[in-house]
Amino acid sequence: MTMIRVENLKKSFGNLEVIKDMSTVVEEKEVICVIGPSGSGKSTFLRCLNRLEEITGGHVYIENVDITDPKVDINQIRQDVGMVFQQFNLFPHKSVLENVVLAPMKVKKSDRKASEQKAYELLDKVGLREKAKAYPGELSGGQKQRVAIARALAMDPKIMLFDEPTSALDPEMVGDVLDVMKQLAREGMTMVVVTHEMGFAAEMGDRVLFIDGGYIVEENVPKELFGNPQHERTKAFLSKVL
Amino acid sequence: MQRAGVRCIFLCKGDRCMDTIVNAFPYLMEGLQVTLYIFAIAIVFGFLIGLVVALFRLAPLKILNWIAKIFVDAIRGTPFIVQLFFIYFGLNSLDFISLDSTTAGIVTVAINAGAYFSEIIRAGIQSIDKGQTEAARSLGLNSTQNMRYVILPQAFRRMLPTITNQAIISLKDTSLLSVIGVADLTQEGRIQASATFDAFNVYLILGIIYFVIIYLLSMLASFVERKFVLR
Numbered sequence: 001m002t003m004i005r006v007e008n009l010k011k012s013f014g015n016l017e018v019i020k021d022m023s024t025v026v027e028e029k030e031v032i033c034v035i036g037p038s039g040s041g042k043s044t045f046l047r048c049l050n051r052l053e054e055i056t057g058g059h060v061y062i063e064n065v066d067i068t069d070p071k072v073d074i075n076q077i078r079q080d081v082g083m084v085f086q087q088f089n090l091f092p093h094k095s096v097l098e099n100v101v102l103a104p105m106k107v108k109k110s111d112r113k114a115s116e117q118k119a120y121e122l123l124d125k126v127g128l129r130e131k132a133k134a135y136p137g138e139l140s141g142g143q144k145q146r147v148a149i150a151r152a153l154a155m156d157p158k159i160m161l162f163d164e165p166t167s168a169l170d171p172e173m174v175g176d177v178l179d180v181m182k183q184l185a186r187e188g189m190t191m192v193v194v195t196h197e198m199g200f201a202a203e204m205g206d207r208v209l210f211i212d213g214g215y216i217v218e219e220n221v222p223k224e225l226f227g228n229p230q231h232e233r234t235k236a237f238l239s240k241v242l
Numbered sequence: 243m244q245r246a247g248v249r250c251i252f253l254c255k256g257d258r259c260m261d262t263i264v265n266a267f268p269y270l271m272e273g274l275q276v277t278l279y280i281f282a283i284a285i286v287f288g289f290l291i292g293l294v295v296a297l298f299r300l301a302p303l304k305i306l307n308w309i310a311k312i313f314v315d316a317i318r319g320t321p322f323i324v325q326l327f328f329i330y331f332g333l334n335s336l337d338f339i340s341l342d343s344t345t346a347g348i349v350t351v352a353i354n355a356g357a358y359f360s361e362i363i364r365a366g367i368q369s370i371d372k373g374q375t376e377a378a379r380s381l382g383l384n385s386t387q388n389m390r391y392v393i394l395p396q397a398f399r400r401m402l403p404t405i406t407n408q409a410i411i412s413l414k415d416t417s418l419l420s421v422i423g424v425a426d427l428t429q430e431g432r433i434q435a436s437a438t439f440d441a442f443n444v445y446l447i448l449g450i451i452y453f454v455i456i457y458l459l460s461m462l463a464s465f466v467e468r469k470f471v472l473r
């Protein structure tokens with residue numbers, strides 16, 4: 001089943017044309033890694049997939065629903081599309097547990113008991129059950145990011161979007177977060193991951209997209225894209241980061 | 243009621259200060275009750291006005307932005323006493339409006355505080371990192387839920403010192419209501435000053451009472467602040 005279909009996506013900020021023309025398809029249970037130079041529009045591309053950015057042109061279908069249609073209930077769509085941010089964006093005034101149960105309780109109207117039970121299961125999964133009553137300010141970066149993942153998973157999303165989830169972390173914390181993501185991938189979550197972790201992309205990616213200049217320059221299985229890049233720009237980028 | 247203070251001056255000339263206190267104090271306490279009553283109602287409505295105007299100001303609809311901006315500019319650009327006269331004398335001169343002085347006073351203080359509160363609340367909302375809204379919206383919260391559960395609770399913690407400041411200014415503004423005859427603390431002070439022929443001591447006591455109330459208000463605010471400190 002096709003989870004995401006991007007057709008001739010365009011996105012401008014004023015006169016700045018960040019995404020000129022991008023098309024791709026993400027099937028169920030696929031892990032797609034997005035790489036590219038800084039400022040090339042990776043975050044913008046990802047944010048168009050749940051319409052955090054208003055889309056300038058083209059179409060994005062989430063499970064065959066065109067989210068560029070103004071009549072679509074975007075809040076409904078977003079319940080199926082979890083997102084994890086580089087800067088975590090936990091709610092600092094709420095405990096870890098309250099962060100995780102907020103959306104299930106307020107959006108899905110599930111009762112507190114069921115929401116908390118689910119939250120504890122998810123915190124177990126990311127290894128942070130004992131931090132349930134802590135506040136985000138008391139956590140390390142790696143712990144914050146794992147809470148953010150649990151918070152997104154609490155809505156039972158069918159797709160997870162990750163925007164450089166390990167870029168703001170101290171090196172010793174990166175592994176814990178990547179482990180959680182790998183486990184999620186193995187469990188069959190459909191994932192789109194913007195990352196600079198080429199190791200993760202090579203190991204977990206079903207496909208890797210290389211973005212530059214407003215286009216998807218190259219899209220291939222990691223072995224081919226990393227081992228045998230076809231385009232000059234891909235080669236130049238990889239020679240810098242590998 | 244008998245002007246006890248007047249009689250007293252003849253009775254105990256040597257100990258004027260104590261007499262003034264003893265005689266004027268009950269009247270001042272009555273005035274204080276009126277002041278606190280007016281302040282409490284006006285500040286609650288002022289806050290609600292401020293919240294609505296701030297949300298208008300930040301709404302996606304241009305017409306709402308304009309209404310909010312005109313309101314705030316009008317209040318900020320005119321003296322409190324003129325606003326008071328406009329509402330009490332101006333509006334009352336219309337056939338279909340009849341406000342007693344206390345009501346007119348409450349309305350004026352509430353509207354005036356509302357304009358200043360709205361600017362404080364707007365700045366507070368805008369000071370919250372955009373990532374908070376993005377996280378909330380990506381979880382499926384609509385914009386109202388985002389405001390209510392994510393943005394406003396954080397913004398209020400941040401705004402508390404400025405809100406307290408404005409509340410103190412509004413409390414002091416209520417003393418101007420004596421000009422239209424509201425029997426507030428300042429009005430009682432004026433009456434007692436002439437009744438006791440001891441303006442020095444009456445106004446000194448009046449100042450001390452305002453000072454103590456404002457001091458307690460600040461203490462309450464910093465207690466609340468410490469209790470809800472942003473983690």
Ligand SMILES: Nc1ncnc2c1ncn2[C@@H]1O[C@H](COP(=O)(O)OP(=O)(O)O)[C@@H](O)[C@H]1O
Binds near residue numbers: 037045
């Ligand atoms: N809200 C915005 N307003 C204006 N320009 C933006 C905005 N968001 C991103 N941009 C610009 O779009 C380009 C791509 O940004 P981004 O998608 O964040 O790149 P990447 O994630 O690949 O580093 C950059 O030039 C950035 O300055």
Ligand SMILES: [Mg+2]
Binds near residue numbers: 043044164
């Ligand atoms: Mg980015």
